[in-house]
Amino acid sequence: MNLTLKIWRQKDSKTKGRMVDYKVTEISEHMSFLEMMDVLNEQLVNSGEDPVAFDHDCREGICGMCSMYINGEAHGPDRGVTTCQLHMRMFKDGDTITIEPFRATAFPVLKDLIVDRSSFDRIQHAGGYISVNTSGNTQDANAIPISKHAADEAMDAATCIGCGACVASCKNSSAMLFVGAKVSQYALLPQGQVEAADRVKNMVAQMDLEGFGNCTNTGACEIECPKGISLENIARMNRELMKASI
Amino acid sequence: MGGFFKSSIGRKVAMALSAFFLMFFLLQHFAINILSVFSPELFNEVSHFMGTNPLVQFALQPVLIFGVVFHFIMGFVLEIKNKNARKIAYVKNNGAANSSWMSRNMIYSGLAILAFIVLHFIDFWFPEINTKYIQGDWSGTIEGVEGFRYYEELTHKFVSPIRVGAYVLAFVFLALHLLHGFTAAFQSMGASTIRKKRLQSIGKAYSIIIPLGFIFIALYHHFNH
Numbered sequence: 001m002n003l004t005l006k007i008w009r010q011k012d013s014k015t016k017g018r019m020v021d022y023k024v025t026e027i028s029e030h031m032s033f034l035e036m037m038d039v040l041n042e043q044l045v046n047s048g049e050d051p052v053a054f055d056h057d058c059r060e061g062i063c064g065m066c067s068m069y070i071n072g073e074a075h076g077p078d079r080g081v082t083t084c085q086l087h088m089r090m091f092k093d094g095d096t097i098t099i100e101p102f103r104a105t106a107f108p109v110l111k112d113l114i115v116d117r118s119s120f121d122r123i124q125h126a127g128g129y130i131s132v133n134t135s136g137n138t139q140d141a142n143a144i145p146i147s148k149h150a151a152d153e154a155m156d157a158a159t160c161i162g163c164g165a166c167v168a169s170c171k172n173s174s175a176m177l178f179v180g181a182k183v184s185q186y187a188l189l190p191q192g193q194v195e196a197a198d199r200v201k202n203m204v205a206q207m208d209l210e211g212f213g214n215c216t217n218t219g220a221c222e223i224e225c226p227k228g229i230s231l232e233n234i235a236r237m238n239r240e241l242m243k244a245s246i
Numbered sequence: 247m248g249g250f251f252k253s254s255i256g257r258k259v260a261m262a263l264s265a266f267f268l269m270f271f272l273l274q275h276f277a278i279n280i281l282s283v284f285s286p287e288l289f290n291e292v293s294h295f296m297g298t299n300p301l302v303q304f305a306l307q308p309v310l311i312f313g314v315v316f317h318f319i320m321g322f323v324l325e326i327k328n329k330n331a332r333k334i335a336y337v338k339n340n341g342a343a344n345s346s347w348m349s350r351n352m353i354y355s356g357l358a359i360l361a362f363i364v365l366h367f368i369d370f371w372f373p374e375i376n377t378k379y380i381q382g383d384w385s386g387t388i389e390g391v392e393g394f395r396y397y398e399e400l401t402h403k404f405v406s407p408i409r410v411g412a413y414v415l416a417f418v419f420l421a422l423h424l425l426h427g428f429t430a431a432f433q434s435m436g437a438s439t440i441r442k443k444r445l446q447s448i449g450k451a452y453s454i455i456i457p458l459g460f461i462f463i464a465l466y467h468h469f470n471h
Contacts, residue, residue: 006337019337072340098338105331171341171350172328176254204253213331214254214324216352217430223344232439238255239436245250 001027001093008100029089053112059084064163067102067115074165074224082226102168106210119210120162126206127199128182150188157184159227166221172213177221180233197244262434264317286397293396294386325353348426355423362416404467413464417457424453
């Protein structure tokens, strides 16, 4: 298939960016979106132009590096996938595809389609862990009985890969689905209880400090999340913060 | 606890609490107004009670005004903060792919409701305050009208088709606002998804029946007087 690509080009974080049009031809419908981007970049390199910078690592749908907003949706029109798992069969011959970086004040653009998501790291550092002595005397986690329901819910929350699609899709650039998932995965398990109150307070405080917006319950994050993280995690985080503050 | 209400989640909770209060107020306002269709006498009696009862006038009314002002101001504050969280807009954004129109446009439906409240205050609240607190007339009567004046004032306001049109339009916006706001308020308070699904049916019923009821009252009086 032959396509027209409208891509955000930005030299670095200090330079103003703009949309630039490119043509790609003979794209196979079986290619992943990133493979199509590789074809474009080969074209650009061969003609002596600067290739389009985009983040990618595993190309197996679990690294969450590909911060692309494709045709007005995080990771494109498919559901439950990251950009590397989005296939060109989702598009038609002759289509024009708009490709932008994830947009949020807390996710500044570094170059072209690459954004800085270290704000997520700082939220994690604020409390997204449990303090366990790993000197070799650690208790076997299986020795603590945990209900199947709680284990499943915690595991579902833990599948969050921190890609930022929730922030990118939210009209308010809210990070509450990400933080809700991180709070939930510990709040549901006995190992997370000891630091539960401090965790939610510190993580929410850091989230606010980073300049993310407020959740208005549109549910866009849940729909666009490649890992299907549910809104229930935001509700649980709200309950956890209320419990910790009273 | 003070720190809680300064946090983004605390502000969401504060918005939800004021929304619950306003939704309860709306319900009782509707319950009184619908009386005007079935029994003008009873409507007059209840209106006079609400208009002269010290508890309603000096305790509930200030709380209501605070609730309305707080909900609007906090709504605008959060909107500005949310706009600042994305200073560069997307060139192409397909919001309809993942969220309802109502949820994405709460600020606009809210602004339409605010415009309506201004009109409503000019129509009813300011004249009421003038009569009672400036002229000192707490009798609830007016020259040329037998019994209390409230039913007569209500029906008089709905003579103008322009005003009735504005009221109908405002209540359509109110329905749109409630269709998202009702369940969103519960979600902000930490209601679980399972409970939320049950609430969605109640929310939809409330969001459609109450505004439709107000529209019916306006149209009923317009076409019967």
